[in-house]
Amino acid sequence: MSTDIDPRVRDAGAKATILAEALPYIREFSGKTVVIKYGGSAMEDPDLAHLFSQDVVLMRLVGMNPVVVHGGGPQISDLMRRLMALVGKVNREIVASVNQHGSYAVGLSGEDAGLITVAQRDDKLGFVGDIRRIDPSILERLLREELIPVVATVGVDEAGQAYNVNADTVAGAIAESLRAEKLVYLTNVAGMYSDLADEASLISRIDVDRLAALVDDGVLSEGMIPKARSCVDAVKSGVSRAHILDGRIPHALLLEFFTREGIGTMVIA
Amino acid sequence: MSTDIDPRVRDAGAKATILAEALPYIREFSGKTVVIKYGGSAMEDPDLAHLFSQDVVLMRLVGMNPVVVHGGGPQISDLMRRLMALVGKVNREIVASVNQHGSYAVGLSGEDAGLITVAQRDDKLGFVGDIRRIDPSILERLLREELIPVVATVGVDEAGQAYNVNADTVAGAIAESLRAEKLVYLTNVAGMYSDLADEASLISRIDVDRLAALVDDGVLSEGMIPKARSCVDAVKSGVSRAHILDGRIPHALLLEFFTREGIGTMVIA
Amino acid sequence: MSTDIDPRVRDAGAKATILAEALPYIREFSGKTVVIKYGGSAMEDPDLAHLFSQDVVLMRLVGMNPVVVHGGGPQISDLMRRLMALVGKVNREIVASVNQHGSYAVGLSGEDAGLITVAQRDDKLGFVGDIRRIDPSILERLLREELIPVVATVGVDEAGQAYNVNADTVAGAIAESLRAEKLVYLTNVAGMYSDLADEASLISRIDVDRLAALVDDGVLSEGMIPKARSCVDAVKSGVSRAHILDGRIPHALLLEFFTREGIGTMVIA
Amino acid sequence: MSTDIDPRVRDAGAKATILAEALPYIREFSGKTVVIKYGGSAMEDPDLAHLFSQDVVLMRLVGMNPVVVHGGGPQISDLMRRLMALVGKVNREIVASVNQHGSYAVGLSGEDAGLITVAQRDDKLGFVGDIRRIDPSILERLLREELIPVVATVGVDEAGQAYNVNADTVAGAIAESLRAEKLVYLTNVAGMYSDLADEASLISRIDVDRLAALVDDGVLSEGMIPKARSCVDAVKSGVSRAHILDGRIPHALLLEFFTREGIGTMVIA
């Protein structure tokens, strides 16, 4: 009898090799908490949103503790209706999408078990709040139960009034409070540029002091500022690494975590 | 020196006596799960809503496991916007109100960790769903952590699409799945009447077979039907008692649970 | 149909309001340990003793950890027979009384699991001992099991010989060793007086340094001295508050813990 | 250099051999619960009482779960004073004696956490009770904490009134409720005799049916009857073996459990 390999397994073999290549990364990140700020095309494009759901469930199944933080959602001029949509529609849709792959996701907003306490920024701005306190215990409990928290960035003040909070800032504050391994921003750009006019100036890796300098020098795009500041704060407070990833790339999270090819910009201590 | 009792404690003494009278009830219900369908004036009147929050936190603190289920909310003609408001506004407000007394409440809807799976009732009715399956594990986890789940009655189908579900029916199904001690409906009436035309026909206590007969005979008001059916199903499935309480009475829950004076209608096996 | 409130619930409403008023106190003391020195009329008057039992069980049921310490008992001239009665009669009766409300109380004396080690004070005084060491581990174990320890203040020396110990002092030492939240003395007076001749000099609130000064100045009654000293020691060692309560008032414990009206004297840091 | 054995260890060698011989017995009884009815000379003779304390602590240290049950004590005609002495003196002394070897023993009587509930036997007999219910949970908790419960055989009725209960019967009932491996009676005789007039009729081993027949035939001494009945009941209810040991023999318990030479009478299924 011949001992030739069955030809139907040849292609599969290539697949198995790729799975095996993920081994050292899976080992490295097992048990680590990763806070993911979700938004942009990755959230708005239904196909990318579906891949994102796969990615966070896969991260959960290989032993990581992903926490999803999102804001954004539809452009509604009335702020109160915007808040309502954030929790009532956007958060629900993300939870439902992740749970297509198993009963993992639980939606939260800042009211839940005292997660995000805010104070109003300014009377004139209406229901816009700044973070006063993060109580991560509800997140820790859900992670311990191997669930995936999905956080809508609504905060409440001491009187129970709801406010909109900047989602990039919340993601950073939650990463700090959980002493997360990583803080990841999914964006609509390839990463940070040291010179916005020059595509070749894309930064692969930057330390936290140089990034703080870039923020001060005003060379970053406006949308990048809160992300950059949060990266600086988080890494200075003990988060090992922060990442700006291009959410338009399918499976951007898997690429970053489980393959040799890093993408986007990584901020280190 | 006289040994006369300080006069400032006389009135307080009456209060202490009332607290002490609650002892046997607190002992009886310690560790028991109670599912409360919240709605009507108790939810819409801000003063009653505030008292309701006090009541469920007090129940939690004396060792009971309250689960709040609510639907309702503002009368919005567009069903999708209605769903959005249910989770994004009503649920959030209940959670924030309860958490004025401590970080106990966590908002949930049917998407969370597979809690409520539904199927569409009828194409023509749009996003109206019927319960297919309740997975109470997220509720059990939160109760074990001594938190108070607040459930908005939105369900999802297998494809992740959200549907409106009858909140009375959800409350009953959740009580069954948790093998709760009690199922409580807070309503805008004094209880069930055996003759709608006769106030004197208010029923204090009824067994489940007689209640099933009343449903079949069509003598109950229309709004009472889903509650009555759920009471019958729940008590037949092992819930010890079901109650129709008048939510317009301040502290209706405390009255029912911690004083000698029962109120409303009690359904027994 | 009228929506009038059922008249039979009006009075009950007042009761519910009083229960609800206890909410912030219950929340504040949940999980806290309180050591209660039991004695005087509260122990000797059968009606007050019955109310005391209700109070400590209620404290247990709302999540507090009460520890009862008692000495006293019948005036028997023979010290050995007195010790025997203390454990064999007084302790047993307190345990049985508390357990009329559920199987919560477990009687202990200093011999049990090394709880109270003493040394003889003076040959001439016979079996009178002074505390050498408190080992609170048996108390911690019973509290963890949600039981109520009832401690008779008999100590043993290294050779296993039993001695009478001052119960006020034992209560203070146990509160210290458990890092209790509160130490409470139930007495036959309205509280401490800064001038024994003047009823109007009843002290509501005093800090620990001023109380130490009162002890040194000899203005306190003789019976109050060991209590006052123990209050000073306990509060200096980390017990948050110590209280001298009038045990002749029915439900003195509930009044102090669960109503706005404080009674007796409170010692603070 | 010579390799001769150091002469000072020769005698010690014999000791080590005896320790090693205990190995199979220690292994067999590890984790097993043994209820010991303590009384007679073993309790009244101070030297034997000291050895008894050593024995039960040794049993605990090698992994067994001993439970000591005792009644008896001084001959006091007044039944109430007798109850008082039982708990206040006898129980305390046993606890203190055991705790000379470490903080293992905790004294209990029937009031504690609902351990022994009784009903009055007969108005004319005064405070003599018969067992209605044993709740062994406090014993199980203390054994789980590796403590040694020492039970004074006082029971309480539903109203909290204390009664004397036959200690032999309590020991058997506790052994049943704990599904103990062994029930042991320490007595003042060498064992059971099939003919009281004939010392040679000492029974080494008897099955439960033959023992029941001896009880019915009236050939046992009067003091042996409650022990024999309890042995029969216990073994029929799943206790593996019951033993009547001669408590006048020093270290009777160690002899029975840890050496090849059985003593007294063993009752088997």
Next chain:
Amino acid sequence: MSTDIDPRVRDAGAKATILAEALPYIREFSGKTVVIKYGGSAMEDPDLAHLFSQDVVLMRLVGMNPVVVHGGGPQISDLMRRLMALVGKVNREIVASVNQHGSYAVGLSGEDAGLITVAQRDDKLGFVGDIRRIDPSILERLLREELIPVVATVGVDEAGQAYNVNADTVAGAIAESLRAEKLVYLTNVAGMYSDLADEASLISRIDVDRLAALVDDGVLSEGMIPKARSCVDAVKSGVSRAHILDGRIPHALLLEFFTREGIGTMVIA
């Protein structure tokens, strides 16, 4: 600025897609125990052995509980030296190889904590034993600690004498005792053939009754018999599926568990 995808991530994207395809399989097998009989080329070829180690660690990291069972090793005529090599060399090398990827593997043989008890088959055969009893508790403990047991198939008799045992049979017996999800044989053939002379007769899927018939009909190769018998026994005892895989294929385990393409022969109930 262009929004073109960075070209360096294109290839990586294909990899990410393959990882994502593994998601449903990882979810399905999470928490499941799989017993793998290791041997043949997969063990003897150093490159394949390295890939095997990667595979079992990857299985562990994605939440499966792999148990490796091996025999075989070098062809040594002297049975005692063969046993010695089995544990002292082969087992050690497998453990060391797996632990190149983290401290997961623990080597065991049948002596350890009573894992495999055997009886001698026949005096004339020397140290060849047949399984009498499997005590899987040491395996369960190690799996609970998220370790990977590697079992050398040496058994001991009641006197502590070591024997060689058929490794295929041990693998099946261990899978039964652990109520494993799967039993996998890594072999040097493509699977089972219904006609040894006809390569086209390779069986993809067979139910347990048909496989039992093939064994009885004598159509299987001699080396396949113990594997086939163990597959039959294991699946009849509750193991969900048994697999005969071609261990000469790189990453045969990953292919079978994490890709759509099944390989080898699967035995079902």
Next chain:
Amino acid sequence: MSTDIDPRVRDAGAKATILAEALPYIREFSGKTVVIKYGGSAMEDPDLAHLFSQDVVLMRLVGMNPVVVHGGGPQISDLMRRLMALVGKVNREIVASVNQHGSYAVGLSGEDAGLITVAQRDDKLGFVGDIRRIDPSILERLLREELIPVVATVGVDEAGQAYNVNADTVAGAIAESLRAEKLVYLTNVAGMYSDLADEASLISRIDVDRLAALVDDGVLSEGMIPKARSCVDAVKSGVSRAHILDGRIPHALLLEFFTREGIGTMVIA
């Protein structure tokens, strides 16, 4: 009826007394970890080996945590075959011998779960390694499960290659990493001598500084050097006591631990 003691229990009484004498020692060592370097006659003489197995099981049963470390074994010139025999034969035989008394022992070598990591000492010496790192977590897990680890002193380097390591040194390093109470060497001599030519110079007790001086002064026998060094290191690192015992004495371990007569040399801080 006579109350004479049954004559058959007289001898047994002496035995019971000896058991009782062990009580204070058992109490003292309960829960303590003891690392035993096993070797010499105690391992090679089958009778002594049998007694050793009894001793370590007895230690386990009375609540101690023994860890056995062994090297040695048959004199095989080929180092690789020697390593193979160490794990494949010597370790297996010790495990099987201990498990004659119950399923307690689990064999380990340095590969298991990263226990012993080494580096090659010198190319010319072949597979001789020096300790780089001890990871005691697998030992702690097995002790927590009340098992007896038996460690063969084979280490692996980072590449998974096996090396021989000095067993005396491994025993000391393991004792340090476990913060053991005691480190014990079973040897073929009566203890350490301050003058090798003078039997009377046997040292009973020595402090660690004096022992370090003896090592430096070169007065110890060559075989004693690694043991003496390890004793010094271990005691300086927090191990309470180290012992050099004469393994030729039957039950040397029991003698040392459970009788008043100490044997051999004790090293103290």
